[in-house]
Amino acid sequence: MKKITVLFIFILLSSCAKKEETVFSEKALKERLTMVNAHEISFQELLDAYPNKKIVLNIWASWCKDCIKSLPENQKIYEKYASDTGVVFVHISIDRSFNEWKNALKTYKLSGEQYFLKSGWDGDFGNFLQLDWIPRYLVIGENRQILVFNAITLQENVLDTTLKK
Template sequence: MKKINYILIFVLSVLSCKAQETPTKFSEAALNDTFITLDGNSISFKEILEANKDKTILVDVWASWCKDCIGGMPKVKNLQKAHKNVTYVFLSLDKTQEAWKKGIEKYNVQGQHYFMQSGWKGPFGEFIQLDWIPRYMVIGQNGKINLFKAIEADDIKIKKIL
C-alpha cells in the first residue's frame, strides 16, 4: 500500500508541475527597476534598453567580490573581441558603489556599467530569477530576450546568438 501511495504522490507531483516558460520580454516591474550610473544618476532598466535601441545587448550580472565573475572576465573580453557590434551592459551586485567602481577599474571591464541598487531580490533580480552570478542574457535588436540564462560567458548558446 505504501508503494502505491508513493507512486500516486509522484505522478500527481509530475502532473501538477507547470513547465516554466522562458520569457522573451521584460516585466513592467523589471523595466521600471532603477540602477545607478557611474556618475551617480538613477536610470530605469527601460531607459537602458531605450538608449541601446536597435542593438544586440549582452547583459552581464556580476560583482567584483565574485570569484566566478572575475574568472569569467577573460571569456567576456574574448566575446567583445569577436563581437564588436554587440553592446555590453554590466549590472553590478557589489555591496557598495565604491567597491563596484574599484572593480571596474581593477579588472578593466569595458562596456556600460550600472549598479543594481535593488540587489538580488529587487524587481529586476526577481524577474530574471537571479540565483547565481555571473549571469548572462542576450537581448536582440528588437528588444526581445533571445537568451534568458547562461552562467558561463563561453556558453555555446551565447556564441550562436551573437
Template sequence: MKRIVLIVFIGISMLSCSKENPGKFSREALEDVFISSEGNETPFNKILKKHKGKKILIDVWASWCPDCLKSIPEVQHIQEEYKEAAYVFLSLDRNTRDWKNAIMRLKIKGDHYFMQSGWEGKFGKFLDLNWIPRFLVIDENGKIMVFDATKASDKLIRQSLEIM
C-alpha cells in the first residue's frame, strides 16, 4: 500500500512541475526587445511576424551552457529534417561578443537574437524561465504548440513540426 501511495504522490508531483501551455504570448512578451545579429533592436512580435505562415522552432540558449551546447547537433538534425520551418535562436549570453563567436564557431543556422532583458525580462518572465535550453514550437498562425521542452530530443518538437 505504501508503494502505491508513493507512486501516486510522485506522479502528481511530476505533473504539477510542468508548465501549462498558454497557447499565445502575452502582450508584454511580444513587446520585449531583442538585439538582432546585425545590431538592430527588434520587438519579439516582429520576430514572429517575419516568419508568419511557417512553423517556428525557438531555441533559448547560451554559449556558456553545457546542456545548450550538447543540444545543438540535435537541433541541426531537426533543421535538416524540417527545412520548411523557421529557426529562431534567442541567446542569454552575458555579452554580444561571446554570443556572435558561438554562432560562428558552432555554425548555427537560423535567425539569431540577443535577449538583452535576460532571464528577468518580460519574455523570460512569460516563459517562467528557470532552465536552458528551452524550446518552443509556434504554429503558422502564432499559436504556441510546444511551450516547455528542455531537450531538443523531446518528441513533441518533432510531432509539432511534422504536421505541416
C-alpha cells in the first residue's frame, strides 16, 4: 500500500510540473499588446522591435502585492544592466483594465518598455506561459529562444549567468 501511495504522489506531482518551453507558440506570438499611447501590436512585433537583443520579460499587475513589493529590487537590477545595449527589459501588465494599468504606471513612477495584455491570465499568451503566478519573468535570447521560462523572482545571479552566455 505504501508503494502505491508513493507512486500516486509521484505521478500527481510530475503531472503538475510546468513544461519548460523554449519557443513561443504561434498563438502566443499573435497575442495583442497595448502600448501606453493605446496603439496595439502583436507579441511578435514586440520581439521584432528588439533585433539582436536579449529580452527580460516581467509579467505583472498593479493589484499583485508581490509584484509591487519587487519593484525597488528590480529597479536596482534594471539600473545594473542599463548600460548593456544588448539587453532590454519589457514589462507586460495583466491588470484588469487599461486605465488601472495607466494609473499604476503613474503611481509607481514606472518607465521603460511597458505594455498591457488585455486578455490577462486567460488569453493565448497566458495559456502558453501556463500563467498561474505573478510576478513571472522570462529571458529570451537574441535568436528568440526562451532561455528562462518560469522564474518568479528576478535574481541577479540567474540574470548574470543567462545574459552573459
